[in-house]
Amino acid sequence: MSFLAIEHLTKSYGSNQVVQRFDLDVKAGEFVTFLGPSGCGKTTTLRMIAGFETATSGAIRIAGRDVTHLPPNARDVGMVFQNYALFPNMTAAGNVAFGLKVAKKRAADIKARVAEMLDLVKLPGLADRYPYQMSGGQQQRVALARALATSPKLLLLDEPLSALDAKVRVALRDELKALQRDLGITTVFVTHDQEEALSMSDRIVVMSEGRIEQLGTPFEIYNRPRTRFVASFIGTLNIIEAKVVDARAGAIRIGGQDARVGRQVSVADGADCTVALRPEAVSLQDPGDGCNRIGGTIQDVSFLGAVVRIKVGVGQARIMLDRFNSPGLPPPSPGERVTLHFSPDDLVPLDAA
Amino acid sequence: MKRPRFGAWLAFAVGVAYFAIPLIGTVEFSLRIRRGTYSLDAYGNVLSDPAFWNTFGFSASAAVATIVAGTLLVVPTAYWIRLRLPGLRPYVEFITLMPLIIPAIVLVFGYLRLYNSSSWLPMTGAPWSTDVLMVAGYVVLALPYLYRAVDTGMRSIDVRSLTEAAESLGAARSTILFRVIFPNVRTAVLSGAFLTFAIVIGEFTLASLLDRPAFGPYLQLVGANRAYEPSALAFIAFAVTWACMGLIQLFARDPAARSVKV
Ligand SMILES: Nc1ncnc2c1ncn2[C@@H]1O[C@H](COP(=O)(O)OP(=O)(O)OP(=O)(O)O)[C@@H](O)[C@H]1O
Ligand SMILES: [Mg+2]
Numbered sequence: 209m210s211f212l213a214i215e216h217l218t219k220s221y222g223s224n225q226v227v228q229r230f231d232l233d234v235k236a237g238e239f240v241t242f243l244g245p246s247g248c249g250k251t252t253t254l255r256m257i258a259g260f261e262t263a264t265s266g267a268i269r270i271a272g273r274d275v276t277h278l279p280p281n282a283r284d285v286g287m288v289f290q291n292y293a294l295f296p297n298m299t300a301a302g303n304v305a306f307g308l309k310v311a312k313k314r315a316a317d318i319k320a321r322v323a324e325m326l327d328l329v330k331l332p333g334l335a336d337r338y339p340y341q342m343s344g345g346q347q348q349r350v351a352l353a354r355a356l357a358t359s360p361k362l363l364l365l366d367e368p369l370s371a372l373d374a375k376v377r378v379a380l381r382d383e384l385k386a387l388q389r390d391l392g393i394t395t396v397f398v399t400h401d402q403e404e405a406l407s408m409s410d411r412i413v414v415m416s417e418g419r420i421e422q423l424g425t426p427f428e429i430y431n432r433p434r435t436r437f438v439a440s441f442i443g444t445l446n447i448i449e450a451k452v453v454d455a456r457a458g459a460i461r462i463g464g465q466d467a468r469v470g471r472q473v474s475v476a477d478g479a480d481c482t483v484a485l486r487p488e489a490v491s492l493q494d495p496g497d498g499c500n501r502i503g504g505t506i507q508d509v510s511f512l513g514a515v516v517r518i519k520v521g522v523g524q525a526r527i528m529l530d531r532f533n534s535p536g537l538p539p540p541s542p543g544e545r546v547t548l549h550f551s552p553d554d555l556v557p558l559d560a561a
Numbered sequence: 562m563k564r565p566r567f568g569a570w571l572a573f574a575v576g577v578a579y580f581a582i583p584l585i586g587t588v589e590f591s592l593r594i595r596r597g598t599y600s601l602d603a604y605g606n607v608l609s610d611p612a613f614w615n616t617f618g619f620s621a622s623a624a625v626a627t628i629v630a631g632t633l634l635v636v637p638t639a640y641w642i643r644l645r646l647p648g649l650r651p652y653v654e655f656i657t658l659m660p661l662i663i664p665a666i667v668l669v670f671g672y673l674r675l676y677n678s679s680s681w682l683p684m685t686g687a688p689w690s691t692d693v694l695m696v697a698g699y700v701v702l703a704l705p706y707l708y709r710a711v712d713t714g715m716r717s718i719d720v721r722s723l724t725e726a727a728e729s730l731g732a733a734r735s736t737i738l739f740r741v742i743f744p745n746v747r748t749a750v751l752s753g754a755f756l757t758f759a760i761v762i763g764e765f766t767l768a769s770l771l772d773r774p775a776f777g778p779y780l781q782l783v784g785a786n787r788a789y790e791p792s793a794l795a796f797i798a799f800a801v802t803w804a805c806m807g808l809i810q811l812f813a814r815d816p817a818a819r820s821v822k823v
């Protein structure tokens with residue numbers, strides 16, 4: 209039973225289709241993130257859910273109600289903006305009270321609710337401050353309290369942390385996630401920061417050029433990227449050109465050496481294919497049976513502090529691997545011959561395109 | 562260092578002299594109603610004339626009506642253009658500048674032709690409807706100042722985000738306009754309002770040709786028939802204008818204005 213249902217949603221500006229056949233089901237209480245590069249249509253999709261843009265075609269349902277053609281003020285949706293968008297003429301308390309006043313709640317109830325919300329976002333002392341008297345992080349907390357005060361069915365956040373500096377961003381990110389979990393409010397979050405997406409979401413929608421590239425849990429998206437785009441957008445990754453030997457058995461050749469893929473390859477025998485491999489999945493030590501073993505020559509070693517990143521040439525291909533730094537083990541030097549070990553399951557064949 | 566500073570001071574002195582000398586002359590003349598000695602008799606004569614108070618009251622009421630009508634016309638228009646029709650902005654700006662190019666006399670002749678007592682809408686038929694017509698004319702004359710002031714005020718707030726934030730909190734258009742937009746452009750509206758007040762108080766053409774008992778025609782009447790009182794009146798009119806300017810400065814410094822800038 210999905211709480212937010214989006215069906216075949218499209219949006220065009222003139223002949224430019226910026227959102228194409230977008231389908232998504234969000235369960236009640238779920239935290240879903242739209243992740244993608246700039247201009248891929250994340251904001252546009254979110255604004256259609258909020259009602260600020262009209263869908264060119266398709267349908268949006270919130271809690272079973274078709275809201276596709278409802279104005280934003282009838283959708284019962286809370287929204288948090290990148291630039292906070294607090295009302296400059298009102299105090300923090302005034303901002304939080306705005307939605308409650310519009311809903312014609314009793315004055316005593318409003319007062320209690322405002323105090324409760326400011327407590328929730330950890331700003332109980334700042335009720336009488338105007339937006340210009342608060343820091344960015346404080347303003348965004350007020351904006352969050354304001355959006356939640358009316359108990360909306362759905363919370364929408366468009367890059368709410370992007371305008372903040374790094375420390376505040378991480379702190380507020382964790383608080384936001386904790387708050388969302390406690391309140392159990394269904395949330396759609398937009399970001400182009402993969403770390404935010406991976407750390408906060410129940411599920412991630414990776415978007416590119418107005419389409420959904422992949423939909424899955426952070427674990428799936430990170431470890432089993434389905435397309436080359438997703439693989440390269442999320443984290444650092446080896447993208448390796450290989451040749452298929454036996455598609456059904458998952459046998460391929462990398463730089464002239466045999467390797468196995470943990471599942472079927474959907475490419476004909478003898479054809480070229482692309483596989484992805486996370487640097488942290490590759491090891492120089494032999495972990496035991498069943499793993500792929502490939503010999504190569506070290507080309508480059510970079511010391512990054514906690515990890516050492518080693519680049520190894522395997523025939524034409526180049527494979528990066530990460531090893532934890534250990535004071536008793538000096539990094540290898542370029543030119544050394546090494547054997548790379550990795551599990552067949554970590555070798556992920558990518559769809560063409 | 563010395564020469565440019567001297568030049569700047571000279572320019573300043575010339576500027577001050579240009580404005581101050583006629584004014585000082587006027588004031589000095591207004592004090593000479595009694596032979597051989599200075600006195601405030603001219604001011605006494607003016608202030609004790611009931612026609613002064615009647616016409617001044619009439620014009621002040623007209624100014625207030627103009628400000629209310631003008632604000633209710635201009636704020637929603639400027640808001641809507643910023644929010645939904647940004648493409649129309651150059652055209653609206655041009656239209657609001659028209660009153661600076663077209664003389665008031667043309668406007669009033671147009672009105673008289675359109676709305677005379679034998680026309681389809683005889684606005685000049687009764688005093689109250691003539692007043693309505695006159696205020697409408699004043700709104701037109703005040704447009705360049707009001708629109709510019711309000712539009713500048715709206716530039717300093719993010720009209721679009723604020724509107725969307727209010728909408729997502731359930732607010733209807735009128736609530737957004739009166740609870741969010743108006744308070745945030747209050748300073749701008751006020752400065753436009755005081756300029757409007759200054760314009761309407763001394764306006765002559767419209768009031769005279771529509772034959773309304775306003776302050777402008779009274780100034781002219783006194784000027785044509787008396788010697789010293791017109792100078793006193795001119796100075797009083799000046800003082801009123803200055804008071805308006807002072808009020809603009811005062812309200813521009815109010816705390817809401819600072820919050821708008823952030
Ligand atoms: N009003 C508009 N008119 C025409 N094109 C638009 C309009 N709004 C957005 N677009 C286009 O739609 C595409 C998607 O924009 P959108 O704002 O949704 O991107 P985004 O994924 O949110 O990017 P970012 O990460 O930079 O915020 C962009 O190519 C943009 O140029
Ligand atoms: Mg965006």
